[in-house]
Structure formats: C-alpha cells, structure tokens
Amino acid sequence: MNVVTIVGSLRKESYNKQLADTMKERYEGKLTIEILDIRSLPFYDQDEENNPPQSVMDFKEAVTNADGVIIITPEYNWSIPGVLKNALDWASRVDKVFIGKPVMTLGTTLGALGTIRAQMHLREILASPGIQARQLPPGGNEVLISFANQKFDEQSGQLADEETLKFLDSKIEAYIQFAKSE
Amino acid sequence: MNVVTIVGSLRKESYNKQLADTMKERYEGKLTIEILDIRSLPFYDQDEENNPPQSVMDFKEAVTNADGVIIITPEYNWSIPGVLKNALDWASRVDKVFIGKPVMTLGTTLGALGTIRAQMHLREILASPGIQARQLPPGGNEVLISFANQKFDEQSGQLADEETLKFLDSKIEAYIQFAKSE
Amino acid sequence: MNVVTIVGSLRKESYNKQLADTMKERYEGKLTIEILDIRSLPFYDQDEENNPPQSVMDFKEAVTNADGVIIITPEYNWSIPGVLKNALDWASRVDKVFIGKPVMTLGTTLGALGTIRAQMHLREILASPGIQARQLPPGGNEVLISFANQKFDEQSGQLADEETLKFLDSKIEAYIQFAKSE
Amino acid sequence: MNVVTIVGSLRKESYNKQLADTMKERYEGKLTIEILDIRSLPFYDQDEENNPPQSVMDFKEAVTNADGVIIITPEYNWSIPGVLKNALDWASRVDKVFIGKPVMTLGTTLGALGTIRAQMHLREILASPGIQARQLPPGGNEVLISFANQKFDEQSGQLADEETLKFLDSKIEAYIQFAKSE
Numbered sequence: 091m092n093v094v095t096i097v098g099s100l101r102k103e104s105y106n107k108q109l110a111d112t113m114k115e116r117y118e119g120k121l122t123i124e125i126l127d128i129r130s131l132p133f134y135d136q137d138e139e140n141n142p143p144q145s146v147m148d149f150k151e152a153v154t155n156a157d158g159v160i161i162i163t164p165e166y167n168w169s170i171p172g173v174l175k176n177a178l179d180w181a182s183r184v185d186k187v188f189i190g191k192p193v194m195t196l197g198t199t200l201g202a203l204g205t206i207r208a209q210m211h212l213r214e215i216l217a218s219p220g221i222q223a224r225q226l227p228p229g230g231n232e233v234l235i236s237f238a239n240q241k242f243d244e245q246s247g248q249l250a251d252e253e254t255l256k257f258l259d260s261k262i263e264a265y266i267q268f269a270k271s272e
Numbered sequence: 273m274n275v276v277t278i279v280g281s282l283r284k285e286s287y288n289k290q291l292a293d294t295m296k297e298r299y300e301g302k303l304t305i306e307i308l309d310i311r312s313l314p315f316y317d318q319d320e321e322n323n324p325p326q327s328v329m330d331f332k333e334a335v336t337n338a339d340g341v342i343i344i345t346p347e348y349n350w351s352i353p354g355v356l357k358n359a360l361d362w363a364s365r366v367d368k369v370f371i372g373k374p375v376m377t378l379g380t381t382l383g384a385l386g387t388i389r390a391q392m393h394l395r396e397i398l399a400s401p402g403i404q405a406r407q408l409p410p411g412g413n414e415v416l417i418s419f420a421n422q423k424f425d426e427q428s429g430q431l432a433d434e435e436t437l438k439f440l441d442s443k444i445e446a447y448i449q450f451a452k453s454e
Numbered sequence: 455m456n457v458v459t460i461v462g463s464l465r466k467e468s469y470n471k472q473l474a475d476t477m478k479e480r481y482e483g484k485l486t487i488e489i490l491d492i493r494s495l496p497f498y499d500q501d502e503e504n505n506p507p508q509s510v511m512d513f514k515e516a517v518t519n520a521d522g523v524i525i526i527t528p529e530y531n532w533s534i535p536g537v538l539k540n541a542l543d544w545a546s547r548v549d550k551v552f553i554g555k556p557v558m559t560l561g562t563t564l565g566a567l568g569t570i571r572a573q574m575h576l577r578e579i580l581a582s583p584g585i586q587a588r589q590l591p592p593g594g595n596e597v598l599i600s601f602a603n604q605k606f607d608e609q610s611g612q613l614a615d616e617e618t619l620k621f622l623d624s625k626i627e628a629y630i631q632f633a634k635s636e
Numbered sequence: 637m638n639v640v641t642i643v644g645s646l647r648k649e650s651y652n653k654q655l656a657d658t659m660k661e662r663y664e665g666k667l668t669i670e671i672l673d674i675r676s677l678p679f680y681d682q683d684e685e686n687n688p689p690q691s692v693m694d695f696k697e698a699v700t701n702a703d704g705v706i707i708i709t710p711e712y713n714w715s716i717p718g719v720l721k722n723a724l725d726w727a728s729r730v731d732k733v734f735i736g737k738p739v740m741t742l743g744t745t746l747g748a749l750g751t752i753r754a755q756m757h758l759r760e761i762l763a764s765p766g767i768q769a770r771q772l773p774p775g776g777n778e779v780l781i782s783f784a785n786q787k788f789d790e791q792s793g794q795l796a797d798e799e800t801l802k803f804l805d806s807k808i809e810a811y812i813q814f815a816k817s818e
Contacts, residue, residue: 099318100319101318136282172354172357172358176358202750203752229586385568401775403775409763497675497717530680531724534721539715543712578714581714
C-alpha cells in the first residue's frame with residue numbers, strides 16, 4: 091500500500107516530522123510512505139487554480155497516485171497550521187484529489203490534549219464537499235500523542251515510548267484494514 | 273479609531289475584498305481602515321519566529337499599532353483559508369500582538385450559509401492562548417453575508433444590497449462601541 | 455427498509471415533526487418510518503444504566519431492530535435540544551445500540567442557517583466511541599431546511615416547497631443507497 | 637459573591653458533583669455557592685415556555701438572582717449531557733436569564749482530555765443569542781481535570797490533588813476578578 095504523508099510542521103526538529111519518520115521506518119513492510127513537500131506551494135489563489143504552478147501539480151499528482159493519505163499535524167492556536175490548510179485548499183479545487191481517498195489523521199504535541207482541537211477542525215475540513223476524504227472513523231481510532239518530549243528519544247529523533255508505539259501499531263493496522271475495505 | 277483589516281481571499285475580484293473596500297469608504301468618518309498584506313508572509317516556521325523576515329515584522333507592527341482588527345474571511349472547505357491561518361500563526365508567537373485587541377469577524381460567500389463554519393473555526397482560533405483577542409461577542413452580532421453575487425454590484429465592485437448595508441452599519445456601530453468600552 | 459426516526463422538538467406544531475410526517479408519507483414505498491418517543495425517557499443517570507426503566511429499554515430495542523436511524527433536529531442555542539442529547543446518552547451505554555447503524559441527520563428552522571450548528575454538534579456526537587454510527591458523509595449530503603415558515607403548508611402541515619422536496623428526494627435516495635452499501 | 641452552580645452529572649458519586657462540593661467548601665469565604673437542581677425540570681417544550689412548571693420558574697429565578705454561574709460538566713459522547721443542555725434550553729427563552737451573567741465552565745473526567753469537547757460545545761451554546769453569557773475567556777483559563785480517579789480522594793469524596801487544587805485556586809480567582817470587572 092502506497093501512502094503519502096503530509097506533515098503540518100515546518101521546523102527541523104518537529105516531533106510531528108519525527109513521528110512521520112518513525113512510521114516510515116517502522117511500517118516499512120506494510121506501508122510505503124512518501125512525505126510530501128507542502129512548503130513550496132504558494133498560497134492558494136482562485137485566479138490561479140486552473141493553471142497552477144508546478145509545485146501544486148506535483149502535490150496533487152502525488153495524492154492522486156497514492157492509495158491513501160496520512161496527515162500528521164501539530165496544533166497551532168487550537169487549529170491546524172496555515173501551511174497544512176493551504177495544501178488542502180489547493181487539493182480541494184478543479185480535480186478534487188482527495189475524494190474517496192482513505193485518510194488517517196494523527197498529531198503530537200508538548201501539551202496534554204494531543205492536538206485534539208487541531209484534529210477536530212481537520213476532520214471537518216476533510217468532510218467538506220471539495221475534499222470528501224474517506225476518513226477512518228475517529229470513534230476509538232484517534233491518535234493524540236501528548237507530552238511529546240517524554241515520548242520521543244532526543245538522540246535518535248524517534249518515537250520511543252513503548253506503550254504509545256503499541257497503540258500506534260494497532261491504529262495503523264486499523265487504518266490499513268479500513269483502506270482495503272472498499 | 274484606527275483599524276487594520278485582514279482579508280482571507282487572494283483573488284482579484286474577491287467579494288470579501290470588495291466588502292473590505294466598501295467598508296473602508298462607507299465608514300470613513302468613523303474608522304480609518306488599513307488593509308494588510310498577508311500574501312507576502314512566508315509560511316510560519318518556528319525555527320524563524322525569533323528572527324522573522326521583514327514582512328512578518330511589518331505585519332505584527334501594524335497589528336500592534338492598531339486600535340482594533342477586522343477580519344473578513346471567505347470559507348474554504350468549511351474553515352478559514354490557509355493564508356489567513358498562517359498570518360494568525362505568526363501573530364500568535366513571541367510578542368503576541370492580538371492579546372486584548374478588539375476583533376470583529378465578517379465574511380461573505382456565494383452560498384447560503386454565509387461563511388458560518390469558517391467563522392466558527394476563526395472564533396475558536398482567536399480565543400486560543402497565543403491570540404486571546406477581545407472578540408465582539410457573536411450572539412446577535414454575526415455578519416454572515418450569503419448569496420454574495422446578488423448583493424454586490426458587478427460594475428462598482430461594492431456591496432450594494434440596502435438591507436445588508438443597514439445591517440452592516442448596525443454591527444459596525446456595535447463593534448466601535450465594544451472596542452471603546454474598555 | 456425499516457427506519458426509526460427521532461425528532462428533537464416536542465412542541466405540537468413543530469416543523470421538524472411535520473418534516474418527519476411528510477417523509478413518512480412520501481417515502482412510504484421505500485422506507486417504513488417509525489417515529490420514536492423520546493419524551494418519556496428519564497434523564498440519563500449512570501447509576502441506572504444497567505437496570506433502566508422500561509421506556510429506555512423500549513427505545514434501545516427499537517433502534518437495535520431498525521435498519522437505520524433518521525434524526526431530525528431543530529437548533530436550540532447553537533446545538534441540539536437536551537431531549538435529543540438525552541436519548542443519545544442512554545443509547546451510548548451498556549449495549550451501544552447505534553454502533554454501525556446507518557444514520558442520516560436533517561433539520562429545519564425558521565432562520566437562515568438551517569440548523570447547521572446543531573447538526574455539526576450532532577455529527578461529532580454520533581462519531582464518538584459510545585455511538586459510532588455509520589453516518590452518511592455530510593459533504594454534499596447536508597439537509598439544512600431554512601426559512602421553514604415559507605416551505606411548509608400551514609393547512610396540511612406538510613413540507614410543500616417543490617424545490618426542497620426534490621432535493622430531499624435525492625438525499626433520501628443517497629441515504630438508502632448508503633445504508634444498503636455495507 | 638453569590639454564585640449558582642449547575643452540575644451536569646446525576647449519578648450519586650459523580651466526580652463533577654464532588655468537584656462542586658470541594659469548591660463550595662474551599663472557597664467559602666469568597667463565594668457562596670448554591671448547587672441547583674436541574675433533574676426535576678421537565679424536557680423543554682416550546683408550547684409550555686410561557687407558562688412553565690414551578691421547577692423551571694425556580695431554576696430561572698435562582699440564575700436571575702445570582703451574581704454568576706459556574707457550570708461543572710462531565711463529557712458524554714463528546715458533548716454535554718442532555719440534562720444540562722435541557723436546563724440551558726429553558727434558560728434561553730422568554731426572560732433570558734443568562735444574558736450578561738458571568739459564567740465559568742469546568743469539568744472532570746476519567747479520561748485524558750478533561751472534558752474539552754464537552755466544554756467546546758458548551759462555550760458555543762453559552763455564546764448563542766438566547767444565552768449570551770459573559771464567559772470567562774477560555775484562553776489560559778480552561779479547567780480540564782483529567783484522570784479524575786487519581787485526583788479525588790475516595791474516602792472524603794473531595795478533590796485532593798495538590799497541584800490541581802492550586803491551579804483551581806488561581807482560576808477561581810481569575811473568575812472572581814472577571815465577574816467583578818464589569
């Protein structure tokens with residue numbers, strides 16, 4: 091199963107990036123994960139949507155060709171980062187590349203609430219008519235990794251907390267089953 | 273009263289831009305409205321927040337110096353545009369320039385729901401610890417301009433619907449009173 | 455297909471009740487609609503959930519036996535009515551009777567926004583671990599009937615607006631297809 | 637300062653009730669807290685709102701006479717309990733007894749997220765035109781008590797976790813200052 095991953099944080103040492111890297115390695119046998127570049131996209135402008143720059147075309151093509159999309163997001167100001175929303179704004183127009191695509195959302199944060207508010211906004215966005223992703227149902231499947239600094243290994247830059255990794259394993263399995271179920 | 277305005281849409285003929293232009297002219301005696309450029313901001317990156325580019329410093333300084341902020345937003349995929357969220361992400365860090373600032377939100381759309389979902393997300397964002405704007409209470413004060421193509425004049429590019437203009441007048445008045453009340 | 459319907463309004467002349475009645479009659483050949491009594495339920499009390507009163511057992515049994523559930527809700531204070539939430543609270547415990555059940559939500563209101571906020575809350579509730587309904591995806595499928603007093607016939611107490619009825623027909627069809635698809 | 641408190645849980649040993657009891661005792665010198673009965677209210681019915689039963693009149697009168705309202709809520713199915721929403725539905729009609737009333741919301745739960753979703757719904761409800769409470773701004777002021785079973789003392793039925801109590805002290809102080817500020 092070929093999956094593309096979008097990470098909402100741009101900073102180099104981002105825990106959410108580290109989560110993407112951890113997953114890429116850990117689930118190698120099951121999922122081929124490609125992390126997409128969303129930083130090089132310009133801001134969405136409707137005047138350009140029918141003739142977008144190459145970066146937008148590349149992004150949309152990568153989503154189109156993938157069997158699924160995994161979105162890993164930090165929480166900024168009780169919502170998702172602008173850079174992530176901007177990528178989704180491009181994806182929602184003209185050829186709506188997310189329609190019917192199996193999508194899983196995850197997030198990690200230093201705080202106690204594990205990006206819940208960001209993911210709540212994200213799920214509404216993913217359900218909208220221009221996106222219409224086929225979302226892994228959240229009830230029982232939420233991946234909200236709190237207190238990131240206690241769960242990632244500073245040396246390796248990998249998610250290292252055993253309990254969290256086991257939980258993640260089970261949710262990735264749930265996502266794979268879900269993606270294959272249609 | 274000196275107010276800065278942020279418009280969430282980038283396209284040239286945007287109804288939300290036209291709403292900003294209409295307000296700038298119509299309320300000239302009461303409000304000095306400066307429309308801020310948010311397109312030239314880069315994507316927020318935590319690694320750069322302590323030493324941001326000039327565009328970010330200019331944006332934050334303009335908000336700091338203003339007596340209030342008016343945010344005019346379209347609705348993209350049941351939320352606010354990435355470009356608007358990105359501006360708020362910069363504003364929420366280091367010197368948190370929105371804290372205590374009187375803020376009003378408005379939006380217009382071709383659809384029936386008048387950007388309600390975008391504004392609901394926006395209000396949560398504006399209440400978060402990094403923003404903490406002093407928001408005009410939404411109960412009874414929402415400005416949700418639906419069916420924009422019937423209410424704006426194609427020639428002049430101005431909001432022209434009389435009933436909507438009267439409603440807008442009363443809400444701008446409510447905002448000015450609110451801003452002055454503390 | 456046997457469907458149970460829950461109506462969130464208790465007043466006699468409720469437009470939402472009239473919508474339920476209209477649907478019961480109009481879709482007679484396709485759907486057998488039974489309108490459930492939720493007024494006779496007591497307030498949910500965890501101390502009683504393992505030994506609930508007969509009204510609760512009857513309500514849960516009706517949901518269990520149905521092929522699907524249609525929820526028709528007014529909007530009270532930007533959310534769903536207490537009486538509707540209470541019924542869902544009972545349903546979410548012990549034997550969780552909504553799990554996997556195909557659910558459609560609709561609503562009508564005198565106002566312009568067609569119960570959107572109530573339905574947004576409702577959809578989050580329906581996705582929670584204790585409910586886990588299989589919801590008709592909202593993107594493109596929302597039934598938000600605004601300005602009810604212009605669309606219902608005062609004499610017959612039926613939804614009478616032709617455009618709205620056609621729209622409703624297509625969404626009921628979408629729901630039936632969705633319910634049968636698994 | 638005379639405050640009325642509404643507790644969203646009905647079970648006898650409810651942690652949220654225990655939180656109310658803890659606060660009543662702990663803040664005795666600063667706040668006189670009266671816990672209101674909301675279980676005896678019937679379900680809201682618009683047909684009865686102009687001539688409501690005595691229990692509704694008593695409830696509304698208590699809110700009217702109070703200097704502020706503290707709402708303590710569990711989270712049921714990612715929202716507030718039906719019994720709490722029902723009380724607010726009555727309060728929102730005819731004489732709208734919450735308008736301008738200083739309100740603080742709190743909640744405790746066995747889970748990790750501390751009733752955040754319930755409180756997010758609750759804050760939207762409290763901002764609606766029929767309620768228009770004057771809410772303590774949530775940014776920096778949220779009281780989300782997670783893992784309740786580790787923080788309450790089983791013998792005394794009191795909140796006993798020192799760190800949580802100190803945090804609570806500071807938020808109660810913030811609320812009192814806020815309530816007095818207008």
